Amino acid sequence: xxxxxYVTLKKGVLDPQGKAVGxxxxxxxxxxxxxxxxxKFMEIEFDGSSKQNAEKRLxxxxxxxxxxxxxxxxxxxxx
Amino acid sequence: xxxxxxxxxxxxxxxxxxxxxxxxxxQKAEYIWHRETDLRGVDCIILPxxxxxGDYLRTGAIARFSPVMNDVLKFAxxxxxxxxxxxxxxxxxxAGLLPGVLMRNKTLRFICRNVCVRVENSQTxxxxxxxxxxxxxxxxxHADGNYFADSDTIKRLEDNEQIIFRYSTADGEITxxxxxxxxxxxxxxxxxxxxxxxxxxxxxxxxxxxxIGGTDGRGVFEGILSKI
Numbered sequence: 001x002x003x004x005x006y007v008t009l010k011k012g013v014l015d016p017q018g019k020a021v022g023x024x025x026x027x028x029x030x031x032x033x034x035x036x037x038x039x040k041f042m043e044i045e046f047d048g049s050s051k052q053n054a055e056k057r058l059x060x061x062x063x064x065x066x067x068x069x070x071x072x073x074x075x076x077x078x079x
Numbered sequence: 080x081x082x083x084x085x086x087x088x089x090x091x092x093x094x095x096x097x098x099x100x101x102x103x104x105x106q107k108a109e110y111i112w113h114r115e116t117d118l119r120g121v122d123c124i125i126l127p128x129x130x131x132x133g134d135y136l137r138t139g140a141i142a143r144f145s146p147v148m149n150d151v152l153k154f155a156x157x158x159x160x161x162x163x164x165x166x167x168x169x170x171x172x173x174a175g176l177l178p179g180v181l182m183r184n185k186t187l188r189f190i191c192r193n194v195c196v197r198v199e200n201s202q203t204x205x206x207x208x209x210x211x212x213x214x215x216x217x218x219x220x221h222a223d224g225n226y227f228a229d230s231d232t233i234k235r236l237e238d239n240e241q242i243i244f245r246y247s248t249a250d251g252e253i254t255x256x257x258x259x260x261x262x263x264x265x266x267x268x269x270x271x272x273x274x275x276x277x278x279x280x281x282x283x284x285x286x287x288x289x290x291i292g293g294t295d296g297r298g299v300f301e302g303i304l305s306k307i
Contacts, residue, residue, distance in 0.1 A: 070180045
């Protein structure tokens with residue numbers, strides 16, 4: 001099975017990297033850019049057949065390692 | 080007194096810590112490889128600075144699951160003394176031994192220079208050799224030292240006096256200009272609620288001898304040695 005994991009900074013957590021990239025776009029003339037935040041995208045291939053079990057395991061992976069829930073949210077999509 | 084210095088793949092301040100403890104303070108010091116599961120009866124554990132696991136994913140995120148960390152967690156749970164310096168602080172935060180997290184510096188730059196910090200609490204085992212409000216000149220060297228925690232946690236840290244060092248001006252003022260990395264409330268070092276685990280972004284082990292640039296870090300080790 002395959003899953004996509006998106007890890008993003010929580011609302012209210014400052015993202016200086018996103019801010020810098022947003023300003024760079026503006027300086028390239030993309031004045032419509034209002035805000036930009038950077039996150040992480042991970043693809044995981046794994047053994048499994050039950051989507052329900054996979055969801056549970058992936059949630060564990062995110063909570064334990066892939067995201068730091070003090071500052072990050074995560075979202076999982078199973079294919 | 081016996082210090083154990085944990086060595087992760089990518090640690091690079093382990094030798095500085097070893098030198099300070101062994102040659103400056105004349106104590107026993109041993110390196111403990113991160114795959115070991117025996118802390119060899121040490122009295123104090125130091126997690127040194129560096130780039131454990133190349134800072135992959137997040138600083139400290141992978142090192143926190145090294146085999147030795149189970150024993151470090153138990154050791155800390157029993158009240159054992161643990162100091163995390165720089166990357167060591169990041170690992171302790173990821174491991175949940177200290178609250179909060181160290182994020183990318185606000186400037187996005189790696190900062191390597193001396194800064195001033197103000198001693199906020201001199202009643203801890205790690206700071207009893209300092210005076211409250213004493214200003215220390217001490218080096219930092221990090222890209223991810225921007226301390227963050229939610230407002231409830233910050234309030235708890237403030238109320239319990241768990242903030243140990245704060246970035247300040249040379250006169251001891253806590254200003255935004257004196258904050259090198261964007262840390263909430265200029266926080267540079269915190270302690271756990273039991274008072275036996277210290278995390279500090281500034282490097283006390285690098286300023287223990289005037290010949291290499293200063294002695295303001297000595298107090299951390301002197302504090303520990305006076306209590307044990």
